Amino acid sequence: MFVLILLGAITFMGGFVFWSTVGFMDRQTNTVIETDIEGLADVYQRDGLNGLIATIESRIKRDPSRSSIYLVANHRKVPVVGNISGWPNARPDQDGWIEFRLREKSSSDTTQARTRPFLLKGGINLLVGRDIRTLDEMKRLIERSLGWSMAIAMVVGVSAGLLFTRKVGRRLDIISRTSRRVRHGNLSERVPLTGSGDDLDELALGLNTMLDEIQQLLSGIEYVADNLAHDLRTPLSRLHNRLMRLRSETEQEGLDTISIDTCLSEVDQILATFSALLRISKLEAAGQSKALSPVNLRQLMDAAIELYEPLAREHGIVIATELEEISVPGDRDLLLQAVCNLLDNAIKFSLHGGRIDIDLRDELGQTNLRISDHGVGIDHHDRDRVFERLYRGQVATDIDGLGLGLTLVKAILQYHAATVSLHDNYPGLRVLIEFDKARDDEIISS
Secondary structure, X not given: OHHHHHHHHHHHHHHHHHHHHHHHHHHHHHHHHHHHHHHHHHHHXXXXXXXXXXXXXXXHHHOOOOOEEEEEEOOOOOEEEEOOOOOOOOOOOOOOOEEEEEEOOOOOOEEEEEEEEEEOOOOOEEEEEEEOHHHHHHHHHHHHHHHHHHHHHHHHHHHHHHHHHHHHHHHHHHHHHHHHHHHOXXXXXXXXXXXXXXXXXXXXXXXXXXXXXXXXXXXXXXXXXXXXXXXXXXXXXXXXXXXXXXXXXXXXXXXOOHHHHHHHHHHHHHHHHHHHHHHHHHHHHHOOOOOOEEXXXXXXXXXXXXXXXXHHHHOOOEEEEEEOOOEEEEOHHHHHHHHHHHHHHHXXXXXXXXXXXXXXXXXXXXXXXXXXXXXOOOOHHHOOHHHOOOOOOHHHOOOOOOOOHHHHHHHHHHHOOEEEEEEEOOOOEEEEEEEOHHHHHHHHHO
């Protein structure tokens, strides 16, 4: 864009110079020729043909270089007097001008001539013109100058553009890499400033200020979460213990404990909900961690399947696996919890006698884990919302749960720079987990 603007400016300036110099000289030459014709026509009208011939011969003698061109011819255009050998074969243009190549007297070279014919009374043809070699040389000079100027401008423009792009690109790359590290969980990263005070420094300063505020907000969230953990867990645990003692005493006295059991169940659910929400908040606040170690996904899946296979058999569900030996950087306990949540959902929403397929493989350098069931599935309009906290789709309204399982799964996978998506399994649901290969390599190499 910079080069195009520069070339456009030079072209405009060159066109203006061309118009103001060559154009002026061109118009001036035409004016001189027309004025000369008018003067010779007056001589012919006043002194007749002999006077015209005498005037032209006098002018030819004063101009041995033949910069001015004169020719008088009869009605058949046979020359009578003049400094050229004959009437030119070229045809006049729409304005009546005739341009032709004229051989020089002292050499075999030719030069460009511009003439204008004029018909006098009595059928006498008058041709007056000028040698326009100087005008042509000026045109060629300006054209060459304009061509060289555009070539130099292109070299300078491309060089300046590349230099500017490289300089700006290097600084933008620094901002991009800093943003990537922040996205991966390192909230202490800041964009370095050059001190130039330019727009990119202003952008970097704004980003750093925003990151400072985000870090403060996240620190505040963590502080509030810790206080909630201390302030709410303790009284809830005390309430749970007192209910347990009350249940034991009531049972010893032979009284009904159904109401107490209901209260205990409610308290347990509140504690479970609180613990899940607290863990989700901490994972989301942590971003993407670098403090990870290699986890063998095949061994992790075997452990999860071993844990849930008895439950699957109770429901008549078969778990089929196709697992490759793959390791990814991660927190084994968190990944196991995410996989267990997905297996629990697959069993919970599968039909009796169904099947769950688990597939782990490396596809073009991308680690993909698929957990597919043949159950009731999830409606398309619910697939994005099921990852929200406490949201439960229509098919889950009659099934026990907190509405936090998939939210926790998504938070754990984001912590590992992985993504989770839901797809049709025709019938049923297929959960696809994709691990970021580039980030995995970066963590392993570091």
